[in-house]
Amino acid sequence: MHAIAVDQERLAWREQPIPPGPAAGEVRLAVAWAGVNRADLMQRAGHYPPPLGVSDVLGLEISGTVSEVGPGVDTLRPGERVCALLAGGGYAEEVVVDARQVLPIPEGLNLCEAAALPEVFATAWLNLFMVGQLAAGERVLLHAGASGVGTAAIQLCRAFGHPCFVTAGSDAKLAVCRELGADAVFNRHEGSFADAVKAWGGADLILDPVGGAYLADNQRVLNADGRLVLIGLMGGRHAELDLGRMLMKRQRLIGSTLRAKPPAAKGAILDALKAHVWPRLAKGEIRPLIDRTWPIDEVEAAHAHVQRDANIGKVLLAVSGER
Template sequence: MSELSDTIRIVKADPPGGPDALSIQTRPTPRAAAGEVVIQTLACGINRPDQFERMGFYPAPPGAPEGLGLEVSGRVAEIGEGVTRWSVGDPVCALVSGGGYGDAVNVSAGSVLPVPDGLSIEDAAGLPETVFTVFANVFDQAGLSQGETFLVHGGTSGIGTTAIQMAKAAGARVFATAGTDEKCRLCERLGADIVVNYREADFQTVFSEAGGVDVILDMVGGDYVAKNIAIAKAGARIVSIAFLKGSQVQLDLMRVMLKRITLTGSTLRARPNSEKARLAGLIEATVWPWIADGQLHPVIDSRFALDDVRLAHERLDSGAHSGKILLIP
């Protein structure tokens, strides 16, 4: 591991806008406060929330490191007071609240996880944001259990590819939607039992005929909400984590009441460090063994140099990607 210089690069969108709004800026190298570590970044993942932040719709919580980026992998470069688990040089990945696009970032030690056995440090950057999000919403909040039926919309997104594999590893029957036949086949290879190309078929009809769904992870919103309610089984849980088709919806509360459906949603970034540490412990105990056993791996779509961050966001905006887009500082 090379020593950190006095300055690092970060990425900002100032003013907000499209990929052209992104610029690389220089800042003093962060130091580890009490309870923190500094990670020398070897890779960082790109996620939809980064797109929303770039556009000015997803401000960072108070105290977050400056700049875009919510997940990294690399090696521990500095340890703050009170941190006992980690040592300088340890290969790790971490969920960060900002500043992931860059050379180094400081993070609460409780949000740091070891690079799983059998996975490269670089590819581990594709895990934290998606795994934390799926685990927090599908398992911790919605309580998906073995034998239930699970549906994820956008099955080839970073969240989708992760959710399919995690639900399958947990013993669920897995449904997914995707926008091309090629993407549908990828969902099937990852373990999905039934996949619908939403441009060619009505997923409401297909999944209703297949028996309905117990847990739905929705990143679409809009008219999908009413369709989710229609295909939900009695006692189903529907979790919204994004709304690409809009957050304003109309729904029939009578259906919700008659089926005893739970409608909920969440964000991850602004949760307190103690909550993220709790999730990290559960994830290491539950999900990391799935990775070691070959039941889960990050699907990497493409890799870009940090200098090409605008091209990476153009790839994200296009919707053509399958899996995670990584930046390599």
């Protein structure tokens, strides 16, 4: 099969070994589309290696067709069109993955649209509702609101009754965030978001992919008993924490990653998506937001687009390109 290989920091579409299996509980998928995530850019730069035993091929989410099922798999069948959450290996013609990390495509969506779902909606759901434990009516601050995770999180907040304040890097991005359901927005190039968020009423939960550079202002706007869920380090890994404020306001700082979670944990997240989000996707109440697509052999251009923060929503790579 063909897959993307990192060749002296360049990406090349070339012949690679076919992944072994499927073993018990696994399925083999023929890949149609693969999603691009910032984690892919970090991995190729040497900052985010795959978990032990996972393919070093980039790619954390795909859509495609089941081509083979391993022993003990009775929830999927060959020929079924699906999407999958991976720990790696998605930039390839074939992947083998635990069946618990695979979901049927929501009714009414095609393979291209489905590839924009697994990583971002799993990340948003995990950190808003499972890690962040949002309670009824609680308010959310979302940074990088026009990203794949951000656009998913905005829609989940709207669908489940949580007002959200969004920061992003351009007025065009903020306009899209408002269309998706953001209640208030702030352009990060205009300075600190803290006064605007405090005037809005503060946040009970913050979903933050930025890290260090935002820590002080995040603490300032976090309400009593608030949770700051850190999911990325785009703004650096070091910052000063105000322990006095943390103590007196009973704030919680929570680090959260999805990739290294075991299949059972990922399966539980996907089960929740199937129960609570897939029906809303089928009804059109929530939708995948796709920014641009590239053929798999033009992956360098796709990565450069994401590196520039030019995307609003998901960037996808066409492997077979089947819709």
